[in-house]
Amino acid sequence: MKAIQYSEHGPADVMHYIDLPDPVAAPGQILVKIEAASVTPFDWKLRTGYLQNHFTLPMPSVPGRDAGGTVIAAGDGVTEFKVGDRVAVMAGVFTQGGYAEMIAADEKHAVAIPDKLSTVEAVALTNAGLSAWIALRTAEVKSADKVLVHAGAGAVGGLLVQLCRHLGADVTATCRSTNRDYVLGLGANRIVAYDLEDFSEALKDQDLVFDLMGGEVHDKSYKVLKKGGHLVWLVADPIKDRSAEFGVTVTRAMVSDDKSVLQSVMDLAGAGVLKPQVAHTMPLSEAAEAHRLMEEGAISRGRLMLTM
Ligand SMILES: NC(=O)c1ccc[n+]([C@@H]2O[C@H](COP(=O)([O-])OP(=O)(O)OC[C@H]3O[C@@H](n4cnc5c(N)ncnc54)[C@H](OP(=O)(O)O)[C@@H]3O)[C@@H](O)[C@H]2O)c1
Structure with missing residues (x-):
């Protein structure tokens, strides 16, 4: 072969x-x-x-x-x-x-x-769905939660936008300005274009943030969470844990191969819920x-x- x-x-x-x-x-x-x-x-x-x-x-x-x-x-x-x-x-x-x-x-x-x-x-x-679903499960997203998804135009972020909306969350996503309509089309309620605006100035009082970027994006994400909020991250780079300073929880989503998760992803896609x-x-x-x-x-x- x-x-x-x-x-x-x-x-x-x-x-x-x-x-x-x-x-x-x-x-x-x-x-x-x-x-x-x-x-x-x-x-x-x-x-x-x-x-x-x-x-x-x-x-x-x-x-x-x-x-x-x-x-x-x-x-x-x-x-x-x-x-x-x-x-x-x-x-x-x-x-x-x-x-x-x-x-x-x-x-x-x-x-x-x-x-x-x-x-x-x-x-x-497949791999994007596993990652998004496990991040979602780690965050325990609930209906009406205010959720920020970074990198909403990416493979994992786009699925997180769709899954969070499916659960009834109020979803904000970051993406470049040219992807605004695309990510709104995935179900985001609003967009912060990272090439035009600083999300940490535009947003506050989020219940959850999904960090798919690390670095400066991770660091600034603490500022937009409400007290008791949850920052879930899934990047390889080490992060500076500022949870105590901001009164929030920070958790790394541990992505692993899980057949039942992949089955759930395929079921939702087969039913037309996930695009x-x-x-x-x-x-x-x-x-x-x-x-x-x-x-x-x-x-x-x-x-x-x-x-x-
Ligand atoms: N730990 C794990 O097991 C695990 C699993 C899956 C993924 N990950 C990590 O998660 C990240 C995303 O994965 P992916 O597969 O979704 O990647 P991807 O499809 O390549 O998407 C990357 C996205 O990042 C966006 N982006 C770049 N700079 C940004 C910024 N400053 N603010 C917001 N968005 C920005 C881009 O958005 P635009 O297109 O709008 O510019 C792009 O769509 C990667 O770092 C990956 O390594 C980790």
């Missing part, structure tokens, strides 16, 4: 489009012919070596935290899926990733794709260029997808 692989950390050029032996489904695994995989910020941060303190990657490595396609073989003991089923797969950090034409995945790391979704749409919801966000698709062979675009911040309005 064709796959993207790198043998050392470094710039996007360390990724090569190569031939690898086809994987085989072990007992309890399905073999999936991949149609699409997401390109996530995690993928390029892992590739550069930026996350080496958190993850010691086995080399060589095939990147990609998710994938979707059609089951072409099932190992002994597989009960949930059969050949021909369309599935979305959560790919491990330490095993083969989604940037390939095939993947052997544990049955417990896959869910069926609802008929109403294309495979590309379902994969765009998948696909920014752009590129062929697998152009993965290095896809990483460059992500690193430059050139991707907006959802996931950049690789198709096989």
Whole structure:
């Protein structure tokens, strides 16, 4: 099969489009012919070596935290899926990733794709959906909560906007001014355009803030929370915890692969409640260029997808 692989950390050029032996489904695994995989910020941060303190990657490595396609073989003991089923797969950090034409995945790391979704749409919801849902669960969002979602035009932020509105929250999102209508269309009640306004001057008394940016955005977010408010963050960089100073709670959302969460995401999308966000698709062979675009911040309005 064709796959993207790198043998050392470094710039996007360390990724090569190569031939690898086809994987085989072990007992309890399905073999999936991949149609699409997401390109996530995690993928390029892992590739550069930026996350080496958190993850010691086995080399060589095939990147990609998710994938979707059609089951072409099932190992002994597989009960949930059969050949021909369309599935979305959560790919491990330490095993083969989604940037390939095939993947052997544990049955417990896959869910069926609802008929109403294309495979590309379902994969765009996979890692982003897990992240958004776990952040939402961490925050315990309630109806009428005043919620600020940073990076509302991003893959995770856009899903958080939709999920918070679905729960009846009053949602403000930050995004660049050109994405205002897009993020309002996802369900935000109001927008603060980060290229025109300082959100920490424009907002106050929020019950919850989702920080998907870190750094200065994290630091300023304390100021817009009411006393007793909750700041939930999910970035790799360390934060300066100012919770005691502001009388708020700060919690890191611990994102992990969870089949029941992914199933819930797919159910909501299948029911038309969650709208998948696909920014752009590129062929697998152009993965290095896809990483460059992500690193430059050139991707907006959802996931950049690789198709096989
Ligand atoms: N810990 C975890 O397990 C975990 C899981 C998922 C994600 N994350 C992290 O969460 C972050 C978002 O992930 P993602 O997949 O949603 O990324 P993404 O799709 O690349 O979105 C990034 C977004 O950031 C926005 N942005 C840039 N500067 C901003 C600012 N100053 N204020 C507000 N928004 C700004 C951009 O908005 P515009 O397009 O409007 O400019 C862009 O849409 C990443 O840092 C990622 O590493 C962590």
